[in-house]
Amino acid sequence: MRNFSTTELRAPLALLRLGARRYTRLVRRIFLALLLAASLASPNTATAQEDFSAWLEALRVEANQKGIPPYVTDVALDGVKPIPRVVELDRKQPESTITMAQYLANTVSDARVTRGRELLVQHKALLQRISAEYGIAPRTIIALWAMESNYGDVQGNFKVIDALATLAFEGRRAAFFRTELLEALRILAEGHIRPDAMKGSWAGAMGQAQFMPSTFRKWAADGDGDGKRDIWRSTADVFASTANFMRGLGWKGGESWGCEVKLPPNFDRLAIGPDVRKTVDIWRSRGVKKLGGAALPEIAGETSIVQPDGPGGRAFLVGDNFRAVMKWNRSTYFAAAVGLLSDRIGGAP
Secondary structure: OOOOOHHHHHHHHHHHHOOHHHHHHHHHHHHHHHHHHHHHHOOOOOOOHHHHHHHHHHHHHHHHHOOOOHHHHHHHHOOOOOOHHHHHHHHOOOOOOOOHHHHHHHHOOHHHHHHHHHHHHHOHHHHHHHHHHHOOOHHHHHHHHHHHHOOOOOOOOEEHHHHHHHHHHHOOOHHHHHHHHHHHHHHHHOOOOOHHHOEEOOOOOEOOOOEOHHHHHHHOOOOOOOOOOOOOOOHHHHHHHHHHHHHHOOOOOOOOOEEEEEOOOOOOHHHOOOOOOEOHHHHHHOOOEEOOOOOOOOOOOOEEEEOOOOOOOOEEEEOHHHHHHHHHOOOHHHHHHHHHHHHHHHOOO
16 A cells, blocks of 8 residues: 655645635636646647637738738737636636625725825826816826726736637637727737737736727827827826726716715615616705715716615715716726725815
8 A cells, every 4th residue: 555645645635725615716727727728739629729720810811901911910919829817717707796895995995095196196287188188087087097907007917919819719709809809900000019018907908097909999099199009108198098088988077976975764766776867956855965964066967876785785876977987897886986086086075
C-alpha cells in the first residue's frame, strides 16, 4: 500500500477550507476552461481552433470589404485566440443579488466622494469648458467617471479585439459582438489607439468611460484638440466623450436628476414606478417630501417615484435626467448612485 506524503494529505483539507461555495465555483471554472480547451483541440466541434482560424479569416475579408485597410486587420488580428476566461464570464450567472444599501455603500462611499471633490477642483478649468460646450454639470461628469472606472483606475485588462473575437465566435450574442468587433477595427483604422493599448473589460467596454466600440464611434469626442478620441489616456477626451454621450441620451442642462424622498403613510403603491408620471406639484399635493422634510425641488416636465428595492425601500423622485442616465446603464441602482454621488461631490443641498 502506498504511503501518502504530508503534503498530499494536507491538500484535501485545504480544499475543504475553501468552503463548499468557493469550491463549487473553482470546480466550475476549471471545468469551463478544460471544456473550451478541449473544444479548441478537437477538429469536430464548432469551437475547434481550425474553425476559429477559418472564422477569423472570413472576418478579415469582411472587414476589408467594408473599408478597413488590410494593414489594420493584419496587425490587429494577428495571433488572436479565444480567451476561455471571457467565455466563462459571459456564461456565468449571478449567484446572488445585493440590496441598494450595499450597492450604494460601495459606489457612493465617503472615500469616493472625497476623491471626487479633489478631482473636481483639480480639473476645474477643463470641466468648466466641457460643461459650457455640452451642457453637462462638472459634478455629473465626475460622478459618471467614478462609476465607470473609479476615476480611470479600473479600465479592464483584456485585449478588446481578442475579447470581442471570442464572444463573436463562441455563439451567444454572436451577431452583436461581431458588429462591435468590426467597430473596434474601425477605431484602430482611424488611429485613435494602438491595438496593444486597446484594453477594456471582458465584454469589450473600453477605457475610462467604458464605452463599447459602437458607442465610441458615435459619441466619443476629442476634448484636447489633438485629432484623436483617446478615452484610455486623455482626461479631456474622457470628459468630452462622457458629456457628449449624456447630451445625446437626452440630459437637460440646469435640471436636477431628482432626489431621495419620504413617502407619506399609506401612499398608493400603484403610483410608484417609472411608468407613472406626474408633475412635481401633484406629488407635493399627495404629501411627498424631500428626505429630511424639505420641499421638493423644481423639476420640469413629468416625474416619477421609483423604489428600487420595492416596498419599504428607499424612494426617489426622478425626472428626465434620471431617465437619461438609465439609457447609459439600465439599472435604477446605477442611475440613483450617479445622482447621489454627483450631489455629494458637488455639494448640492
